[in-house]
Amino acid sequence: MSYETLNKISEKYLLLIDSYISDILKGEPELLYKAAMHLIKAGGKRLRPMITLASSKALGGATSEAKAVYYASAVEILHNFSLVHDDIMDNDDFRRGIPTVHKVYGINWALLAGDLMFSYAFLTPYLAIKSGANEKEVSRAVEVIAEGSKKIAEGQGYDILFEKTWDVDEKDYLKMIYLKTGALIEASSKLGGIASNSNDEIIELLGEYGRFTGLAFQIKDDILGVFGDPEKTGKPVYNDLRRGKKTILVLYATSRKKEWKEFFMKLFTGNQSDEEIKEAADIIKESGSLKYAEELAKNYYNNALEKLNSIETLGIIKDEESFKALKELAEFSINRDK
Amino acid sequence: MSYETLNKISEKYLLLIDSYISDILKGEPELLYKAAMHLIKAGGKRLRPMITLASSKALGGATSEAKAVYYASAVEILHNFSLVHDDIMDNDDFRRGIPTVHKVYGINWALLAGDLMFSYAFLTPYLAIKSGANEKEVSRAVEVIAEGSKKIAEGQGYDILFEKTWDVDEKDYLKMIYLKTGALIEASSKLGGIASNSNDEIIELLGEYGRFTGLAFQIKDDILGVFGDPEKTGKPVYNDLRRGKKTILVLYATSRKKEWKEFFMKLFTGNQSDEEIKEAADIIKESGSLKYAEELAKNYYNNALEKLNSIETLGIIKDEESFKALKELAEFSINRDK
Numbered sequence: 001m002s003y004e005t006l007n008k009i010s011e012k013y014l015l016l017i018d019s020y021i022s023d024i025l026k027g028e029p030e031l032l033y034k035a036a037m038h039l040i041k042a043g044g045k046r047l048r049p050m051i052t053l054a055s056s057k058a059l060g061g062a063t064s065e066a067k068a069v070y071y072a073s074a075v076e077i078l079h080n081f082s083l084v085h086d087d088i089m090d091n092d093d094f095r096r097g098i099p100t101v102h103k104v105y106g107i108n109w110a111l112l113a114g115d116l117m118f119s120y121a122f123l124t125p126y127l128a129i130k131s132g133a134n135e136k137e138v139s140r141a142v143e144v145i146a147e148g149s150k151k152i153a154e155g156q157g158y159d160i161l162f163e164k165t166w167d168v169d170e171k172d173y174l175k176m177i178y179l180k181t182g183a184l185i186e187a188s189s190k191l192g193g194i195a196s197n198s199n200d201e202i203i204e205l206l207g208e209y210g211r212f213t214g215l216a217f218q219i220k221d222d223i224l225g226v227f228g229d230p231e232k233t234g235k236p237v238y239n240d241l242r243r244g245k246k247t248i249l250v251l252y253a254t255s256r257k258k259e260w261k262e263f264f265m266k267l268f269t270g271n272q273s274d275e276e277i278k279e280a281a282d283i284i285k286e287s288g289s290l291k292y293a294e295e296l297a298k299n300y301y302n303n304a305l306e307k308l309n310s311i312e313t314l315g316i317i318k319d320e321e322s323f324k325a326l327k328e329l330a331e332f333s334i335n336r337d338k
Numbered sequence: 339m340s341y342e343t344l345n346k347i348s349e350k351y352l353l354l355i356d357s358y359i360s361d362i363l364k365g366e367p368e369l370l371y372k373a374a375m376h377l378i379k380a381g382g383k384r385l386r387p388m389i390t391l392a393s394s395k396a397l398g399g400a401t402s403e404a405k406a407v408y409y410a411s412a413v414e415i416l417h418n419f420s421l422v423h424d425d426i427m428d429n430d431d432f433r434r435g436i437p438t439v440h441k442v443y444g445i446n447w448a449l450l451a452g453d454l455m456f457s458y459a460f461l462t463p464y465l466a467i468k469s470g471a472n473e474k475e476v477s478r479a480v481e482v483i484a485e486g487s488k489k490i491a492e493g494q495g496y497d498i499l500f501e502k503t504w505d506v507d508e509k510d511y512l513k514m515i516y517l518k519t520g521a522l523i524e525a526s527s528k529l530g531g532i533a534s535n536s537n538d539e540i541i542e543l544l545g546e547y548g549r550f551t552g553l554a555f556q557i558k559d560d561i562l563g564v565f566g567d568p569e570k571t572g573k574p575v576y577n578d579l580r581r582g583k584k585t586i587l588v589l590y591a592t593s594r595k596k597e598w599k600e601f602f603m604k605l606f607t608g609n610q611s612d613e614e615i616k617e618a619a620d621i622i623k624e625s626g627s628l629k630y631a632e633e634l635a636k637n638y639y640n641n642a643l644e645k646l647n648s649i650e651t652l653g654i655i656k657d658e659e660s661f662k663a664l665k666e667l668a669e670f671s672i673n674r675d676k
Contacts, residue, residue: 032495085453089446108427111449112494115423118456119488126481139477143464150457156450157370 005321006328010050017049020073024124025117035105035113036120040080042096045338047217047329048188049076054325055189055206059311060196061318066131068195071141074124075188078145081117082152082184084110089160090243097234121145133195141194148187155180162246166254166265173248177218178211185214189326202316205307209326212304217333219297222247223290224337226281232338238277244268248296253287260287297334304330343659344666348388355387358411362462363455373443373451374458378418380434383676385555385667386526387414392663393527393544397649398534399656404469406533408462409479413526416459416483420490420522422452427498428581435572459483471533479532486525493518500584504592504603511586515556516549523552527664540654543645547664550642555671557635560585561628562675564619570676576615582606586634591625598625635672642668 021040027033049072056068086092087100088110094100102110125133125141133141158176162168189210193203224233225240226249240247244267254261260283267276284290308326317323359378365371387410394406424430425438426448432438440448463479471479496514500506527548531541562571563578564587578585582605592599598621605618622628646664655661 027492029492029495029499031499032492082453085449089449108498111423111427112491112498115420115452115456116488116491116495118453119484119491122460122480122484123488126484135474135477139473139480142460142477142480146457146460146464150454150461153450153454153457154365154367154370157367157447157454160446160450161367161369 003328003332005324006050006332009054009322009325010046013050013053014046016053016069017046017072017076020069021077024073024127025077025120031105031109032113032116035101035109036116038098038101038104038113039084039095040077042098044076044080044096045336046076047333048079048185049073051185051188051210051213051326051329052191052195054322054329055192055209056195057192057319057322058196058317058326059193059198059202059206063132064196067128067133067137068192070124070126070128070131070133071145071191071195072188074121074141074145075148075184075191077117077124078121078149078152079184081114081121082149082156084114084117086156088114089156092235092239094236095234118149121149128195137194137197141191144187144190144194148184151179151183155183159245163244166246166261168246168251169255170248170251173246173251174215177222178215181218181221182211182214185217186210189213196318202311202314205311209304209307209311209330212300212307213330213333216297216300216304216330219248219293219300220334220336222249223293223297226284227290229337234338238281241267241277241280242272248293249284249289252289252292253284256287256289294334301330301334341666341670343662344388344670347392347660347663348384351388351391352384354391354407355384355410355414358407359415362411362465363415363458369443369447370451370454373439373447374454376436376439376442376451377422377433378415380436382414382418382434383674384414385671386417386523387411389523389526389548389551389664389667390529390533392660392667393530393547394533395530395657396534396655396660396664397531397536397540397544401470402534405466405471405475406530408464408466408469408471409483409529409533410526412459412462412479412483413486413522413529415455415462416487416490417522419452419455419459420487420494422448422455424494426452427494430573430577432574433572456487459487466533475532475535479529482525482528482532486522489517489521493521497583501582504584504599506584506589507593508586508589511584511589512553515553515560519556519559520549520552523555524548527551534656540649540652543649547642547645547649547668550638550645551668551671554635554638554642554668557586557631557638558672558674560587561631561635564622565628567675572676576619579605579615579618580610586631587622587627590627590630591622594625594627632672639668639672 025036052072052075053068056064084101088102088107092100093103122142125138128138155176159180186207189206190203193206230237250264254264267280363374390410390413391406394402422439426440426445430438431441463476466476493514497518524545527544528541531544568575588602592602605614
């Protein structure tokens, strides 16, 4: 599969989203708004707003796009807020190839810029009223965003907790990545359903498409966290291993052999040498962990496609190109290198 | 004026708000929710939810109370979120007489607990739907809360900026305290108007009552920040002077005499001795600053009462006791000792 359709629409959507967010996230004090725009300006995949826009157009045609762009902007602002705060918590120096907000502006301004972005994630959907959304629709959109934001915080909580314990299994991991990543991608596709005035069944199916895509996306993210090219990911090499993250790669390997578990338990307690980190990466391959994770991501990708197929069977697609883009977005989630 | 009516209703409302928030702010991971409840459990004046509840009952009678309690809870959760993050930024060790959230749980958990509370401030109003609110009403309530939360972040931004510059005058100060404190109290009274299905004119008047009450409240807060009894305020003695806050007390004094300006400019650059801090407090009295600030707060209090009088003239008060409580809440804002 190629990304022909995705490439075509993403060119347009990237410009659209960026220009809307730049127009929305404006105000004073200047320094605060500059800090809030720092990470957003550095680009990013814009997966979430793409999903909102493509799903709204797929189900609602061009007319729903004018409203959906505000929900899409809100979701992207919320996503960036969570990255800014996560980077403070994880003490990460780089993201998207540039220094993180707290590295440039200090922790206080990064914290506050995050809070400001958080507020805008809830203010932005109201702008859709000017584009024909009624208050009931906006109310539903905001609730979906609020639900997503709560789950992000809970997921980040589990993520931090898991760094300090080995009492974590695959089920715990999947719950955590659903909360931390899947929930907001689920919200993104639901928002497309809301903007297109789809019925509850469709919104639910879209949500499941988003949830499965999000799970696949995060597993791929965890794979890139160990095997990704730093030049492409914009993050330091072996980032997750240095940080002691209990990703599926580590959990699977440590569940296979006692000596691998002992190796990782030791690795995650102290300062790791470059050789040890490389050995860890080798174990992940040797144990079949990498393959297992890739299969798992693939399964979620297939589940996501199934949900799209269920929608297709209903014969309500208004824009084939956007619907195809949704399929390609799911595929991109597991086949990307950044 | 005594607080007879206020004391009567606050007894009931304090229990109501506390039990609602405890019921709402529940979930997992446990540690995250414990951190989120830490400051809320320590009590507080609950000024904002009281204003929401009293204004809703004053204008809408008992029937609007069931909805208003959710908006009131949302506002109190949002207020507590901002305190948790402010305490991180200001590196404050104590609030409400107990160690701050980041002192007990560490900065990461305090940051994340704040984010979780922020999410709940937007989720909570939706619970009012079960109590008869329609989606349009909830949508308006959430928008008012989002607008307030944006202003809090902007206000905190100015507050931090003002610590580093002397290019601040009374107008800047008033703008800052409106954003940081006034806006959420304005939102609280507006929410009472929304819950009571009041028309836009009434909601606007209620908002202005809240705004003036909020300004008076913050000026009094700044007075207590220098002259308050730590046993009562729960904050360290001379807290604001040690931190170099450009409150109205400092701005007025430094605008009166060159030597006072020089004194404060020197005071705020280095580690202050206890004698210097005491001398600063003396200058604030001697310069007429304390008196000026008290007058200013009194004026805002009078403006707040005027707005209530304008509402009274319309002959639409449904509950006299709650209406009286609003007057007493404004008076409490300038006459409190904690």
